[in-house]
Amino acid sequence: MGSLTLISQQIVLYWSSITLITGVFGGIINCIVFLSLKTFRQNSCVFYLTVMSFFNIGQLLMSVFSRIMISGFDIDWTQTSLFYCKFRQMFLHLCSLMSFSCMCLATVDQFMVTSVRRRWQLFCNIKLARWLSFILTLFWILHEIPALVYSDHVVKASNKISCSNVNLIYQQYVAYVYVLLLTGIIPIIINILFGSLAYYNVRQIPYRAVPIVRRELDKQLTSMVLVQVVYNVIVVVPFIVVVILMQSTNLSRDSDTAEAFNFAYTIVGNLFYMYFVGPFYIYICTSKRFRQQFLYVICHRYYQENQQRIVIMQQIVPYL
Known part of the structure; x- marks a missing residue:
């Protein structure tokens, strides 16, 4: 086992432990604050952020905790339970897709609610937000049925069992559509575009006849969302770049290159999980x-x- 592999295991163990504790704590506090105040409970943007916090907690508990058990204690439940192997893959994809979807909806919501067009503002209501969240959750659950079907136990050359995707076409779909598009490029484009438009709208609010309470709430939520958009770009883009490089490089020819790429993937993978950790700390700081x-x-x-x-x-x- 190479030195980079050993370092990667230590990074996963210690960094993942910090990520899990701080992320779950921040997500729980977000939910408590958002659900405790009437001002937030009746706001559609906050509803999206609340749903996002729930799915962020689910992502951290299912993914990061498993990584800690594997790296620190050599316990891999996906090897002993076929049901857990299938369910974990589906649940992780669902949490990621819903988290990114809710972030996009929150950004679009802030653009529309700060717009001068009254018709667009009417779409920003809690009832519609609940329906959209429900429909998206159902859609992504159906979208993840292939993950249940194609995740299976595979016996490697070392006679060790691993939980893997056994369908080559679906492997390509996960790599290029799920990772690069659905949790990478598309959310980043939507967030940057509508976040910039929302920022422009907020700068025009002082010149409009808007109640002070609503003006301050719009400014608060827009600043929270915009900083999170910038933060998301920083933690997600390196992961996308490394995944693209790994997909375009033949790693089977050179073991040193493969080890270097795996080390880089570990680093950016841990950075990527900071997406699920950051919201509460961003809101507190900004x-x-x-x-x-x-x-x-x-x-x-x-x-x-x-x-x-x-x-x-x-x-x-x-x-x-």
Whole structure:
């Protein structure tokens, strides 16, 4: 085993542990804040970000946790359970596709809600957001049926069992359509395009007759989404580049080249997973208003609820 392979295993073990803890924590806090405040619960853009947070948590728990168990403890449940082998592949694809889809919808939503055209603003409502999220989830579940069918146990030359895609055509589809287009190029183009248009619209808001509360909320959400768009480009593009290079290079001829590419794939793969980790920390760093809302929900609202429970219990205990 080469030195780069050993280094890759250590990177996966330690970096993935940090990624899992910080990502799940941030995703849970996002959901708590978004679902606790009425201002957020009635906003379609926030609804997309909330759904995205749920799928980000699912992606991290299913993928990163498995990588930690494999690299750190040599435990691979995909080798012992065919059902888990099939389900894991489908679930990971579903979480990624829904996360990227929700990010695109949030960016488009902010463009439309900040537009001067009243007709476009009418499409930004919570009811439509729920229906779109439901339809997309159902569509991507159907889209991932081949992952259930073609994922199977394969015996390698070393007599070790691995969970692999056994259909060559579907392998090409995953590499070029799923990885490069659906979770790479298409979301980046949509996010950059509509994010830029939303930024232009927000700069025009001070010259329009818009209620102050709505103006501040639109500015807050647009800044949160735009910074996340830039962040996503930084963490996703290197992964796409390395995948393209690996697909266009014959790695079977030179073991050193293959090891170097695998090492690079490990690095950019860990960077790619930061996409699922980043949202909460982006919102905290870029939005003063979100920091205040976070502190209100966590430190004030729940503190008051706990104090009320204590008072109720103190009133009940003397009668027991």
